[in-house]
Amino acid sequence: MPSPLRKHIPYILVAPSLAYLAFFISYPIFYTFSLALFGNPSPMVEVMTSPRLGEVALYTTLIIATVIPAQIVIAIFASLFFLNRFRGRELVLYLFIAPLAINEVAAALIWYTMLSSSGFLNKLLINTGVISAPIYFFGYEFIDRTLLAIFLTEVWRATPIVFIIIYAGMQMISRDYLEAADVFGLNLWQKLRYIILPLIKPYIQTALIIRTLFALQVVGPIFILAGEYVRVLATEVVYWYSMRLNPGVASAWALLIGLVTLLLGGLYIKLLRPSAGAT
C-alpha cells in the first residue's frame, strides 16, 4: 500500500522525540557556553585561575584512573565466569547486576554503613577481637582511606554497566574459537590475550566511553563519604549552583566535564581502534 502519505509516516513518528531532545539538549549546550564564558570576570577564567582547580583535577583523575581499570578487569573476569552454565546462575547474575538499580546516594550510604566507625566492618572486627579500636575511614585526617571507600562504592555500584556491555560482547564470541584454543592447549591467559580481548575490543571501547562519562558525573559518594575534603568536577557544579547560587561558575565547571568527556572519548577511540582482521 505505498501511498505518498505512508512514506512520511516514520518521519512523523520520530519528529516529537527529535524535537524534544533537540530542545532540551542542544539549547542547554549553547547556553552553557554563554553562561560559562561571558561575564565580568568571565566565569571560565575564574575557574581556570582558581586555587581549587588543581585539587579538583587531582581527585577527578585519581578516582577515574583507579576505578575504571578495576571495573574493566572485574567485568572481563565476571563475563568469563558467567559464560559457565551452572545451577543458580540466574540468581547470581541478577545479584551481580542488582547495584545498577541502586542510586549513588544510596550506594554511598550503604558503604557508609559498612565502613563507619560503628559500622559493620568495625563492629565485626572489634567483637571478634581482631582490633580494639575502630578503624576510621572518614574525616579530614584520613583522605586516603576516604578515597578507598569511594573506590569501593564506585566499583560495587557501577561495575554492572561495564559488565553488561562486555558480557554482551563475550556472548558474541563463537564457541568454536574457544574450543579450538582448548585443542591447541592454550591456557586461560593466552586465550584472553590472543582470542577474547581482540574480539571484545569494540565492547571494551564502548564500556570505557560510557563508564568514563558517568564517572565524571558522580556526586553522591563524594559528597556523602568525603564531605568537603574531596572535590571533583561534578561536585563543583552542584556546589557552585546550589550553594553559591552562581550559574556562571557552575556552567564553567560543567563545560569542563563536557570537554574532558570529549577528550577522553576521542582518546579511547584512537587507542582502541579495531586492529586489521579482528572484525
Add this chain to the structure above:
Amino acid sequence: MRRVWVFIISMLIIAWITVPITYTILSSFADLVDYYENVLPRRYTLRYYEEYLRLGVGEALVRSVLVGILTIILSMIIGLPAGYAIGRYVFRGRDSLKLAILFFKVIPIAIMAVPLAVLFIRVGLYDTLIGIALIHTAISLPFVVLTASSVFGSVPRDLEEAGYVFGMSGLQVMLRITLPLAAPGIAATALFAFLISWNEIVAAIILSSFNRTLPAAVMTPYVMGTGGELPDPYKFAATTIMVTPALIFMLYIRRYLIAMWGAAGVR
C-alpha cells in the same frame, strides 16, 4: 574441581552484593543503642522511619514517585512512536538518527541542568515537579526510543500481516496484535524510565530548592556540609526506601538490560 570453583566464586559474589544491602536494611530497623553495641541488632523498631518521614522526607518520597510517573507518561508518549518507527520501518536517515540518539545518551547531565535551571526560573518551572520530570524525560528518552525500537522490532511481522489478511485496519492491528505482543517489553521500558528518574540526582538537585525528590533531599545536607550531623538510623532508612523498589523493578527489567546497555554504540 571446576564445580567447586564455580561454587566459591558464586558465594563471593552473593556475599559482596547482599551483605552490604541486607546489613543496611537491617540497621534501619535496629534500635539505636542496640545498633552501636551489637553486630547483629536484637531489638527492632519502626521509630526512625516514623520520625524521618515526618521530617519532610515523606513528602520527598511522594514527589519522587510523582516525578517518576510523569517521566514515564512523557517519555512513553514522545518516545514510543519513534521507537516503533525505528524498529519497524526502513527509511532514509534511520542510521544517522540512531547515532544522534546515542549521542544524546552521553551528554553530561550537568551541562543540561544549569542552563535549564536558569531558563526554568524565568518561565516558572523551577522547583516544580513538572520541571524535574521534563529533564528526566530528556535523560530517559534515548533509552526509551532505543529499547522500544528493539522491542517492536522483535514482534513477528507475520502476525501483523495475518491481521491485515483477516481484514483488520492498521489501527486494529496496532491495538490488538502489535501492542499486546510488545507489552512486556514496553512495561520494562516504562519501569526503566521510572528507575532513571527515581535514581537521578544532579539535575534533581540543581532544578529544585525546596521541592526536592528523595535522593536529592537525602543528599542536600551533605552538599551544605551538615550531612555528618544526620543521625545514622535516618541514613539507613533513607537507603532502604530508595533501594527496595529499585531492586524489585530490576527483577523484571533485567532481561532487557542487554538491549538497553549492551547494544550501546557497537550495535
